[in-house]
Amino acid sequence: MRGVRWLLLKDLQILRRSPLQAVLLIAYPILIAVLVGFAISRGPEDPRVAFLNEVPPNTRISVGGAQLPKANVEDRICEKVECVFVEDRAEAEEKVESGDVLAALVLPYDLVNKINSLSTLTPGVPEVEVLVNEENAVKAELVDDRITSLLAQANLRIARRIGAEGGRYLGLLVNGGHFEVLGERIPILGLRTTARILAAVTPELPPRLRPALEEVTEFATQARDNLNVAKPMIDRLAQPIAVDKVAVGGESPPLEIFAVAVAATLTLAFVVVLLVAGSLALEREENAFPRLTRGLVSSTGLLGEKVLLGVLVGLAVTLLMLVGMQFFLPLDLGRVWLWLVAILFSAGALGAAGAALGAAAREVRAVSLLAFMVTLPVAFLSLVPSGAVGPEVFDAIRFLTALFPFKPALEAITAALDEAGSGMGGPLAHLTVLAVAYAAIARIALRRFAAV
Amino acid sequence: MTEKYKPFRGHPLPPREYGSAMSAALTAIEARGVVKRFGSREALRGVSLAAGPGELVAIIGPNGAGKTTLLSILAGIARPDAGEVASADGAVGWVPQQAALYRRLTVEENLLLFARLEGHEDPRASAEEMLELTGLGERRGEIVARLSGGNQQRINIAIGLLSRPAVLLLDEPSVGLDPRQRARLWEFVSALAGGGTTVIFSTHDIQEAERYGGRVLVLADGESLFDGSAGELREAVRSEAPESADRDFETAFVAYLQHRGH
Numbered sequence: 001m002r003g004v005r006w007l008l009l010k011d012l013q014i015l016r017r018s019p020l021q022a023v024l025l026i027a028y029p030i031l032i033a034v035l036v037g038f039a040i041s042r043g044p045e046d047p048r049v050a051f052l053n054e055v056p057p058n059t060r061i062s063v064g065g066a067q068l069p070k071a072n073v074e075d076r077i078c079e080k081v082e083c084v085f086v087e088d089r090a091e092a093e094e095k096v097e098s099g100d101v102l103a104a105l106v107l108p109y110d111l112v113n114k115i116n117s118l119s120t121l122t123p124g125v126p127e128v129e130v131l132v133n134e135e136n137a138v139k140a141e142l143v144d145d146r147i148t149s150l151l152a153q154a155n156l157r158i159a160r161r162i163g164a165e166g167g168r169y170l171g172l173l174v175n176g177g178h179f180e181v182l183g184e185r186i187p188i189l190g191l192r193t194t195a196r197i198l199a200a201v202t203p204e205l206p207p208r209l210r211p212a213l214e215e216v217t218e219f220a221t222q223a224r225d226n227l228n229v230a231k232p233m234i235d236r237l238a239q240p241i242a243v244d245k246v247a248v249g250g251e252s253p254p255l256e257i258f259a260v261a262v263a264a265t266l267t268l269a270f271v272v273v274l275l276v277a278g279s280l281a282l283e284r285e286e287n288a289f290p291r292l293t294r295g296l297v298s299s300t301g302l303l304g305e306k307v308l309l310g311v312l313v314g315l316a317v318t319l320l321m322l323v324g325m326q327f328f329l330p331l332d333l334g335r336v337w338l339w340l341v342a343i344l345f346s347a348g349a350l351g352a353a354g355a356a357l358g359a360a361a362r363e364v365r366a367v368s369l370l371a372f373m374v375t376l377p378v379a380f381l382s383l384v385p386s387g388a389v390g391p392e393v394f395d396a397i398r399f400l401t402a403l404f405p406f407k408p409a410l411e412a413i414t415a416a417l418d419e420a421g422s423g424m425g426g427p428l429a430h431l432t433v434l435a436v437a438y439a440a441i442a443r444i445a446l447r448r449f450a451a452v
Numbered sequence: 453m454t455e456k457y458k459p460f461r462g463h464p465l466p467p468r469e470y471g472s473a474m475s476a477a478l479t480a481i482e483a484r485g486v487v488k489r490f491g492s493r494e495a496l497r498g499v500s501l502a503a504g505p506g507e508l509v510a511i512i513g514p515n516g517a518g519k520t521t522l523l524s525i526l527a528g529i530a531r532p533d534a535g536e537v538a539s540a541d542g543a544v545g546w547v548p549q550q551a552a553l554y555r556r557l558t559v560e561e562n563l564l565l566f567a568r569l570e571g572h573e574d575p576r577a578s579a580e581e582m583l584e585l586t587g588l589g590e591r592r593g594e595i596v597a598r599l600s601g602g603n604q605q606r607i608n609i610a611i612g613l614l615s616r617p618a619v620l621l622l623d624e625p626s627v628g629l630d631p632r633q634r635a636r637l638w639e640f641v642s643a644l645a646g647g648g649t650t651v652i653f654s655t656h657d658i659q660e661a662e663r664y665g666g667r668v669l670v671l672a673d674g675e676s677l678f679d680g681s682a683g684e685l686r687e688a689v690r691s692e693a694p695e696s697a698d699r700d701f702e703t704a705f706v707a708y709l710q711h712r713g714h
Binding site: 002003006007010013014017018286287288290291292293294295296297 | 524527528529546548550551552553554555556557561565566568569570571595611
């Protein structure tokens with residue numbers, strides 16, 4: 001243990017002596033904390049969309065000869081995106097091509113006419129035009145999703161408005177009232193009143209006329225009752241299927257907590273893996289390993305020292321990051337001891353993995369590259385949710401990510417941060433198994449170090 | 453950048469008392485029939501060597517002869533596949549060919565670290581002693597990476613001497629040193645041997661082996677070809693390769709190796 005202590009101090013001394021490394025270790029978590037903090041405290045900015053409305057002013061959608069109130073589609077769309085109003089199609093195309101806007105939405109001049117034609121015998125196909133610059137697949141996908149979503153919302157609002165108007169006319173038909181045509185109020189008797197009047201006059205009529213009148217009265221009553229049922233059906237027609245979301249397979253943490261956990265785990269993983277792997281490879285690069293293991297410190301002791309170095313620095317850096325996050329998102333400080341447990345277990349397993357990488361490679365540069373090549377894809381794969389890829393691919397991803405400590409570390413840190421989250425027991429047990437396995441691999445790989 | 457040279461000073465460390473484990477009281481370290489294989493290749497084929505206190509033994513041979521492997525086995529870093537190695541109770545100091553130290557630490561920090569790792573009672577005093585011995589006291593605060601190869605080698609040797617070993621193993625210690633640094637190195641090493649420390653060094657420079665080695669062990673392809681004094685080696689070379697007798701010793705030595713099938 002004496003040797004481990006002096007080696008640990010030596011490594012910290014070397015770390016302190018490399019200003020770039022020391023600055024990176026302090027600056028990196030602060031930078032990550034600030035970036036994640038801003039990301040979770042401010043929503044994503046609305047995408048800029050060029051908007052060209054060619055529909056003549058005061059053109060209204062009409063149903064059955066009557067105009068619907070203004071749907072304010074333009075206003076509603078511009079609530080969801082940052083509209084850049086353009087004068088003509090050429091300007092819209094220029095803005096899309098230059099990348100000034102994500103896309104351009106054009107409402108053609110005959111849009112309302114075509115909507116109105118839907119209730120005629122020669123219905124047209126109302127279309128809006130979307131101009132996109134598909135310079136890359138992600139951008140194209142994003143535009144597709146956003147515009148499709150906007151139009152679906154606009155369609156839904158129009159359908160609801162039409163449904164509501166239809167319902168109002170049905171109400172008039174059933175209950176009676178007044179209907180305005182060209183500024184003139186026309187009284188509508190309504191089925192209910194009709195049935196009541198017929199029922200009242202029927203006894204006064206000659207008996208031979210009564211059966212026919214009673215049939216009319218019966219029809220009016222049935223029509224009233226059935227049209228009453230039809231009204232809610234028309235209301236539902238605009239959105240026939242409603243979503244009832246039921247969470248199964250564990251509660252997911254709030255998005256901002258998950259973002260903090262991802263940032264903390266990424267920071268911890270890179271700092272610990274790179275530091276442990278690099279400092280172990282440095283012993284080889286400096287030719288110090290054979291001299292050290294000639295009775296000064298055992299190979300196991302040396303491994304333990306490197307992992308301890310990674311755990312201590314990783315703990316300090318991650319805690320620094322989490323403290324920095326407090327400025328953006330108040331975390332529950334009453335759970336700090338859980339943070340410590342999660343970080344210590346995670347850092348231990350990540351350190352053991354780093355030691356295995358460090359023992360496998362001989363040079364610090366090769367080790368750094370190897371550490372990045374392993375950590376980055378595993379971290380990325382660990383964030384792929386089930387259902388995002390095919391079941392076979394997801395099984396393969398799940399298997400791969402279970403072999404590296406990133407995913408259980410993320411689960412443990414998420415559970416430590418989130419009060420309503422799932423338990424830490426599973427991830428901690430997983431991390432322990434991985435720590436033991438990687439330590440064993442590192443110990444075997446260290447034998448190569450001894451070869452002169 | 454000008455290099456400030458400081459000679460090694462002649463303060464040899466007192467030798468340790470040898471224990472009774474050795475076969476003879478005057479043997480500080482001994483290897484018998486050592487065999488080492490790396491896969492199917494035999495790096496050492498039954499090599500034997502014994503050195504007494506204060507003896508300066510040169511191990512010479514071409515590249516790949518097995519010099520470093522033999523020293524590593526004597527140092528206890530590598531294990532022989534056959535044969536045995538025994539040494540006196542005093543520690544065996546080992547100075548690898550490439551400086552085994554931390555280049556981002558200062559000269560003093562390196563010496564202090566290894567003194568602490570070796571469990572010295574007063575690590576500072578030990579480091580001071582080595583700084584004095586190597587003449588690097590004035591450069592104690594300098595980062596090792598900024599020192600010349602010669603000065604790095606001085607620290608490398610000083611670390612090997614920290615344990616005040618009875619036997620010092622030097623693996624090609626003069627590689628990379630300029631003639632002045634080399635002369636100072638050998639002055640220092642000779643003084644150590646004069647003080648009773650057994651010094652075994654490897655080299656592929658025949659002149660260096662002849663000049664500084666009290667005894668010379670010739671290795672080629674893992675086989676021990678000769679073990680005796682430098683004078684005896686000259687005699688052996690002359691009789692084995694008479695056609696090269698009139699040429700320089702290095703050429704004659706190469707001819708000797710060829711005659712022996714290497």
